[in-house]
Amino acid sequence: MLKIENLHASVNDKSILKGINLEIKAGEVHAIMGPNGSGKSTLASVVAGKEDYEVTQGKITFNGENIEDLAAEERAHKGIFLSFQYPIEIPGVSVTNFMKTAINETRKAQGLEEMPAKEMLKLIREKSELLEIDRKFLSRSLNEGFSGGEKKRNEIFQMAMLEPKLAILDETDSGLDIDALRIVANGVNKLKSADNATLVITHYQRLLDYIVPDFVHVLYDGRIVKSGGKELAHELEEKGYDWIREEINA
Amino acid sequence: MSNKYTEDDLREELKTKEYEYGFYTDIESDTFPVGLNEDVVKAISLKKGEPQWMTDWRLEAFRAWKGMIEPEWANVSYVKPDFQAISYYSAPNTKPKYDSLDEVDPELLATFDKLGISLDEQKMLSGVAMDVVIDSVSVATTFKKTLGEKGIIFCSISEAIKEHPELVRKYIGTVVPQRDNFYAALNSAVFSDGSFCYIPKGVKCPMELSTYFRINQAGTGQFERTLVIADEDSYVSYLEGCTAPSRDENQLHAAVVELIALDGAEIKYSTVQNWFPGNAEGKGGVYNFVTKRGICEKNAKISWTQVETGSAITWKYPSCILKGDNSVGEFYSIAVTNNFQQADTGTKMIHLGKNTKSTIISKGISAGKSQNSYRGLVKISPNADNARNFSQCDSLLMGNECGAHTFPYIEAKNKTAKVEHEATTSKIGEDQIFYCNQRGIDTEKAIALIVNGFSKDVLNKLPMEFAVEAKKLLEISLEGSVG
Numbered sequence: 001m002l003k004i005e006n007l008h009a010s011v012n013d014k015s016i017l018k019g020i021n022l023e024i025k026a027g028e029v030h031a032i033m034g035p036n037g038s039g040k041s042t043l044a045s046v047v048a049g050k051e052d053y054e055v056t057q058g059k060i061t062f063n064g065e066n067i068e069d070l071a072a073e074e075r076a077h078k079g080i081f082l083s084f085q086y087p088i089e090i091p092g093v094s095v096t097n098f099m100k101t102a103i104n105e106t107r108k109a110q111g112l113e114e115m116p117a118k119e120m121l122k123l124i125r126e127k128s129e130l131l132e133i134d135r136k137f138l139s140r141s142l143n144e145g146f147s148g149g150e151k152k153r154n155e156i157f158q159m160a161m162l163e164p165k166l167a168i169l170d171e172t173d174s175g176l177d178i179d180a181l182r183i184v185a186n187g188v189n190k191l192k193s194a195d196n197a198t199l200v201i202t203h204y205q206r207l208l209d210y211i212v213p214d215f216v217h218v219l220y221d222g223r224i225v226k227s228g229g230k231e232l233a234h235e236l237e238e239k240g241y242d243w244i245r246e247e248i249n250a
Numbered sequence: 251m252s253n254k255y256t257e258d259d260l261r262e263e264l265k266t267k268e269y270e271y272g273f274y275t276d277i278e279s280d281t282f283p284v285g286l287n288e289d290v291v292k293a294i295s296l297k298k299g300e301p302q303w304m305t306d307w308r309l310e311a312f313r314a315w316k317g318m319i320e321p322e323w324a325n326v327s328y329v330k331p332d333f334q335a336i337s338y339y340s341a342p343n344t345k346p347k348y349d350s351l352d353e354v355d356p357e358l359l360a361t362f363d364k365l366g367i368s369l370d371e372q373k374m375l376s377g378v379a380m381d382v383v384i385d386s387v388s389v390a391t392t393f394k395k396t397l398g399e400k401g402i403i404f405c406s407i408s409e410a411i412k413e414h415p416e417l418v419r420k421y422i423g424t425v426v427p428q429r430d431n432f433y434a435a436l437n438s439a440v441f442s443d444g445s446f447c448y449i450p451k452g453v454k455c456p457m458e459l460s461t462y463f464r465i466n467q468a469g470t471g472q473f474e475r476t477l478v479i480a481d482e483d484s485y486v487s488y489l490e491g492c493t494a495p496s497r498d499e500n501q502l503h504a505a506v507v508e509l510i511a512l513d514g515a516e517i518k519y520s521t522v523q524n525w526f527p528g529n530a531e532g533k534g535g536v537y538n539f540v541t542k543r544g545i546c547e548k549n550a551k552i553s554w555t556q557v558e559t560g561s562a563i564t565w566k567y568p569s570c571i572l573k574g575d576n577s578v579g580e581f582y583s584i585a586v587t588n589n590f591q592q593a594d595t596g597t598k599m600i601h602l603g604k605n606t607k608s609t610i611i612s613k614g615i616s617a618g619k620s621q622n623s624y625r626g627l628v629k630i631s632p633n634a635d636n637a638r639n640f641s642q643c644d645s646l647l648m649g650n651e652c653g654a655h656t657f658p659y660i661e662a663k664n665k666t667a668k669v670e671h672e673a674t675t676s677k678i679g680e681d682q683i684f685y686c687n688q689r690g691i692d693t694e695k696a697i698a699l700i701v702n703g704f705s706k707d708v709l710n711k712l713p714m715e716f717a718v719e720a721k722k723l724l725e726i727s728l729e730g731s732v733g
Contacts, residue, residue, distance in 0.1 A: 049687070050684055073689075076690035082688050093700070162690070
């Protein structure tokens with residue numbers, strides 16, 4: 001589904017990604033772990049198409065198509081979803097209105113008619129029940145005054161509504177207590193299918209107890225320096241990132 | 251389409267936006283030569299067949315105006331108009347009123363079609379009675395009969411001066427006196443036409459009353475005069491909407507609107523204003539110097555709601571004099587400025603009566619190199635026990651070259667008064683746009699979404715059909731055409 005080859009990217013002429021290779025197939029869950037500043041969030045932003053980042057080398061293909069020249073919204077229309085580490089606020093725009101706009105813009109791009117209001121309401125009811133979200137929450141202004149947990153649940157709700165092919169969860173566990181973490185992880189697990197894929201980006205192993213990855217990659221200084229199964233996450237948790245550093249320098 | 255979209259691009263895009271309603275209708279007209287003196291004032295009055303008291307009233311205003319100087323305190327800069335280079339009267343030749351649209355100049359109807367406000371549609375869909383003002387003289391009035399059955403008078407001010415002189419004479423200039431300010435004095439001397447509305451005691455006006463203003467003749471200043479009187483315990487919702495054709499030279503507009511809400515009456519006055527703002531270089535555009543004020547007697551209420559997207563310069567402060575006890579004044583405003591537009595707008599809430607209450611919600615949106623100022627006065631007089639005011643002024647900036655300013659003045663002379671003021675300034679951030687993009691919403695739509703969210707509190711106050719038009723205007727004013 002997603003294939004990243006020798007990806008180099010920089011921001012303000014500072015090189016951050018230095019040759020990433022990664023392939024994610026449908027039905028798989030991948031985790032990328034790494035210390036602060038290793039380039040995890042940059043990787044997520046580059047795949048989503050954030051304009052501040054310049055791809056200097058390599059390529060990203062999504063379902064066989066080179067997506068380098070696609071705008072962020074066009075990538076979204078193709079089924080790439082990013083759950084933000086810090087979701088932004090839009091005062092005066094309700095979660096429902098925002099989702100309605102997002103869904104209809106995506107449908108428009110796909111040459112479909114707007115979703116009838118009745119169908120939209122049904123979808124909202126279905127997904128909010130699936131994720132145990134109080135519907136009163138959906139009439140509040142997007143992320144305005146939301147707690148950390150509410151913001152992350154709202155991200156997962158949007159993911160459920162948009163039904164992406166590839167979901168990238170950027171530090172979804174940050175700022176969550178253990179109960180909120182469990183709810184969010186449950187949501188992600190419920191949305192998993194054989195047709196979609198998930199890329200979990202995290203600093204800590206904790207989240208991976210709930211969202212169990214098929215593959216774990218360690219990102220260090222802009223490169224994937226180690227890949228393995230879920231046990232790699234536990235090993236990292238025990239030995240810390242110093243272990244990786246020593247291994248690389250050895 | 252490139253995935254790079256910076257604020258620079260946004261700014262570029264705003265600059266290239268064209269004024270959508272820039273066209274010109276050629277209706278043969280009857281125009282005075284330029285210049286202003288007592289003879290011109292008399293000639294206007296004569297042309298309109300006014301009674302002597304009206305001519306005298308105009309002359310009194312003209313004499314006052316001659317001794318006044320143009321105010322300079324507003325946060326705007328412009329070349330002052332040459333008042334001797336303006337023609338003070340211009341009217342379409344087709345003077346008679348029409349019974350049906352078939353009789354109206356087809357070119358005029360085509361103009362309205364371009365604006366998307368065809369009379370037919372308006373009549374059928376919204377039940378709105380329209381008093382259409384084109385170049386100062388009313389040419390079409392509809393629904394007059396329905397209104398007549400309830401005793402409601404809705405006509406041009408010229409007609410009212412002839413047919414209801416007792417009402418006009420009693421109320422004109424009582425809220426905005428002739429010598430109130432420079433532009434009000436000028437308007438009082440030379441006003442060409444405008445609207446008049448009277449709602450009798452206890453009558454709830456069954457439909458929204460609507461007037462569309464147009465400035466249409468090159469080099470013609472337009473001086474509208476509006477007088478709305480809501481008698482005891484009556485209710486009226488009045489809509490005023492404006493667009494104007496594109497012009498190279500500046501066009502002066504100095505209107506006066508007076509609202510009178512007698513005991514227990516309520517007036518809701520909504521404006522959507524979209525006059526030519528000048529081109530991307532700041533050339534041309536309408537100068538909009540307006541005096542709008544209402545007076546509330548006991549238990550009366552006046553609400554001003556305005557969406558301002560046009561004009562090169564806006565100088566406008568719809569105000570409420572809360573004279574009667576328990577009276578209520580409200581001001582809801584969205585002011586959009588782009589390119590080189592300058593707006594200095596706000597309100598005055600003058601609390602005279604006891605338990606009077608006022609609310610001010612102002613939303614300023616600035617883009618391009620424009621300057622957007624809120625200027626408001628809340629005055630609590632010594633007798634206004636338990637007066638309450640709440641003001642909220644929010645500014646939204648797009649790009650780095652525009653400005654937003656807030657000048658709130660508060661004068662509280664009664665210890666029981668409660669005055670609250672809140673102000674915020676925010677910027678449409680690239681992060682907000684990227685977040686929307688990531689959810690599949692393109693930048694143009696994202697800006698519309700953010701701006702509409704920002705303006706929601708005010709848009710909600712507009713009558714439904716007007717709100718739709720206002721949203722459209724906001725999008726036209728700020729979006730341009732993203733590829």
